[in-house]
Amino acid sequence: xxxxxxxxxxxGVSAAFAGVLAGRGPAFAxxxxxxxxxxxxxxxxxxxxxxxxxxxxxxxSDFEKIFARYADVNIIAQSTLGADSRRLSPAQMRAFVDxxxxxxxxxxxxxxxxFVGGKIEVEGVREVKSWHExxxxxxxxxxxxxxxxxxxxxxxxxxxxxxxxxxxxxLRLSERTEIGSMLDRRKGNVDALIQDLRSAG
Amino acid sequence: MLVxxxxxxxxxxxxxxxxxxxxxxxxxxxxxxxxxxxxLIRPAGKGYSNFLxxxxxxxxxxxxFNLSLPGSIVNNILQGNGRGATEDTYRFVVNSTMGLxxxxxxxxxxxxxxxxxxxxxxxxxxxxxxxxxxxxxPLLGPSTERATVGKVVDLFTNPLTYxxxxxxxxxxxxxxxxxxxxxxxxxxxxxxxxLYQSAxxxxxxxxxxxxxxxxxxxxxxxDTYLDPYDDPYGEEGEDPYDQ
Numbered sequence: 001x002x003x004x005x006x007x008x009x010x011x012g013v014s015a016a017f018a019g020v021l022a023g024r025g026p027a028f029a030x031x032x033x034x035x036x037x038x039x040x041x042x043x044x045x046x047x048x049x050x051x052x053x054x055x056x057x058x059x060x061s062d063f064e065k066i067f068a069r070y071a072d073v074n075i076i077a078q079s080t081l082g083a084d085s086r087r088l089s090p091a092q093m094r095a096f097v098d099x100x101x102x103x104x105x106x107x108x109x110x111x112x113x114x115f116v117g118g119k120i121e122v123e124g125v126r127e128v129k130s131w132h133e134x135x136x137x138x139x140x141x142x143x144x145x146x147x148x149x150x151x152x153x154x155x156x157x158x159x160x161x162x163x164x165x166x167x168x169x170x171l172r173l174s175e176r177t178e179i180g181s182m183l184d185r186r187k188g189n190v191d192a193l194i195q196d197l198r199s200a201g
Numbered sequence: 202m203l204v205x206x207x208x209x210x211x212x213x214x215x216x217x218x219x220x221x222x223x224x225x226x227x228x229x230x231x232x233x234x235x236x237x238x239x240x241l242i243r244p245a246g247k248g249y250s251n252f253l254x255x256x257x258x259x260x261x262x263x264x265x266f267n268l269s270l271p272g273s274i275v276n277n278i279l280q281g282n283g284r285g286a287t288e289d290t291y292r293f294v295v296n297s298t299m300g301l302x303x304x305x306x307x308x309x310x311x312x313x314x315x316x317x318x319x320x321x322x323x324x325x326x327x328x329x330x331x332x333x334x335x336x337x338x339p340l341l342g343p344s345t346e347r348a349t350v351g352k353v354v355d356l357f358t359n360p361l362t363y364x365x366x367x368x369x370x371x372x373x374x375x376x377x378x379x380x381x382x383x384x385x386x387x388x389x390x391x392x393x394x395x396l397y398q399s400a401x402x403x404x405x406x407x408x409x410x411x412x413x414x415x416x417x418x419x420x421x422x423x424d425t426y427l428d429p430y431d432d433p434y435g436e437e438g439e440d441p442y443d444q
Contacts, residue, residue, distance in 0.1 A: 006391050006409055111390070144309075168416020169409055177408040181401030 008138075008146050009169045032125040035132035035152035038159045039122065042070045056110060064105035072153070072160040073101050076172050080179040084190070092190055099197035104175070106201030120148065130155065131162070138166075207333025207346040219335050219407055227337040231403045234342060235396055242385055243393075249379070250386020258387070260304045262380040266316075267296050267303025268373035272359035276319035280327040285317040292316055318417075321358060322351025326418050335407055343410035 049062040067073065077100040078085045078093070088096060123135045134150040149165040163172040179193075182200070186192040210220040221227065250258065270293040277286035292308040299307045325347050326332075333346025344352070356362075362370050385392060399405040 006388065006395055009391075009409060009413075107394075144315075167413055168419075169412045173412065174405070174408055177404050178399055178401075181399070181404050185400055 008143070009166045009174070031154075032127070032132055034154075034159050035134055035150075036122065036125050038070060038152055038161065039134045039136075039150050042066065042161075043120065045070075060105050060109035063109040064101060067105055068101055070160060072156045072162045073097055073104075075156065075162050076175075077101070079172060080176040081183075082176060082180065084183060084188075088190055092194070095194050096190070096197070099194050100179075103197045103201040110201075134161075207331050207350075209331060209333075219411055220332075221335045221407070223334055223336060227335065228403055230337045230339055231406070233339060234337065235402065237340065238385075238392075238396060242382070243389070246382050246385025247389060248386075249382045250389075253383070258380075258383040261376055262383060263296075263300075263306050264303045265373060265376035265380045267293065267300070268361055268376065269359070270296075270316065271361050272355055273317055273319045275358045275360065276321055276324045276355075277317055279321075279324045280319065282317070282319070285319060288314045289317055289319075320348075320351055321354040322348035323418055325351055335411065337403070337407075343406050345411075345414070348414065 045066050046063070049059055049066070052059075052062075054062070074097055077097045080100070081088070081096070085093070120136045120138050123137055125132055125134050127133075128151075131151050131153040134152060136148050136150070137145050138148050139145050146167050148167075150161045151163040151165070152159060152161045154160075163170055165171070182196055183190070183193050186196065208220075208222060214220060253261075270289050274286050274289045274293070277283075277289060292313055295308045295311075295313065296303050296306055299305075322345075330347055336344050336346060336349055338344050338349060341352070359373070361373060364370075365372075395405050395409070396402045
């Protein structure tokens with residue numbers, strides 16, 4: 001089946017947060033450089049968490065803080081709801097985004113142990129439409145290297161990443177499918193979905 | 202004939218959604234696959250993976266992959282990809298000789314180009330055959346109509362099937378079945394999280410498969426992030442800030 005790819009997707013999301021960025025290549029244009037700087041920071045923060053050797057739950061909570069700081073969680077969460085996002089009240093949206101952030105941290109944070117000994121190398125940055133794409137290659141032990149793209153935008157007012165794409169599999173689009181299924185299971189009830197999300201992952 | 206074999210979405214089909222006219226049947230097969238996994242493949246994969254040392258599993262995986270290379274070469278030729286055919290041929294020669302029949306992978310160690318992993322489904326894509334509907338195959342899992350035709354043809358295009366005598370021509374099949382079992386064991390947590398922990402494992406498996414398959418057909422270019430998910434409302438695959 002698609003086992004190795006799915007694993008790459010999961011580990012890729014975790015590893016991309018946690019790997020060692022060996023930066024190389026010439027200087028980039030200013031905005032390319034800032035996109036790259038952001039991803040460098042993400043990785044260095046996470047490395048500290050990994051090196052801390054804390055318990056899994058403590059690491060997941062640190063991971064959540066990093067995700068909140070460097071990713072545009074608002075836009076990721078909102079776009080996973082698609083058209084349904086229009087019918088949420090501002091209070092519901094805040095609750096949803098909070099629950100979503102914790103869910104992502106638990107779902108991917110608990111896989112950290114699987115990439116011990118791996119590393120990530122940034123290959124380059126390019127401008128795509130209105131965002132910047134930071135391309136990197138993930139090296140895991142006993143696995144052929146694979147590609148991870150970080151999509152970085154400043155349209156929220158800050159440089160933040162709004163998606164990660166592992167071998168063509170987008171975190172945002174995959175979670176959109178999952179959140180859509182969770183909402184269907186609750187027959188479209190957003191409050192019930194938020195309740196479920198608080199313990200999912 | 203092949204072009205017409207793959208179903209075509211109607212004009213009112215939303216471009217962002219997977220084309221899945223056989224969803225009811227597919228879901229039944231998905232349930233079947235899940236129950237087979239739970240009862241047989243998952244425990245067997247774990248047992249296999251725990252029983253065999255990791256190094257041996259890696260050797261079997263490499264051996265199986267090496268035997269798939271002649272099929273890749275044929276498909277590269279059919280796609281008019283002379284360079285891919287040549288690179289895969291060198292890899293096959295190097296790994297079959299210096300790599301002791303494919304159990305080792307000196308080709309990667311000396312930095313030869315990555316294998317193309319070409320299959321007949323990809324050849325059909327190169328020939329302009331449309332993707333067709335999404336299908337989930339019994340035991341084999343997610344696929345599309347085009348990829349399914351490709352899989353069937355690939356059974357016959359691997360030259361080794363004809364070049365070797367029985368039972369040697371079964372070695373590849375046995376090795377690749379073993380290597381899949383080994384993957385089930387190694388990737389246990391991931392597969393479990395998709396099959397048993399997602400809200401709708403059918404949709405999640407479909408989404409992961411289609412995204413990755415399209416990425417591979419686009420030869421790994423990140424541009425495929427956009428085209429499969431273009432929808433008229435600009436909500437998917439487009440800049441999420443444009444709303």
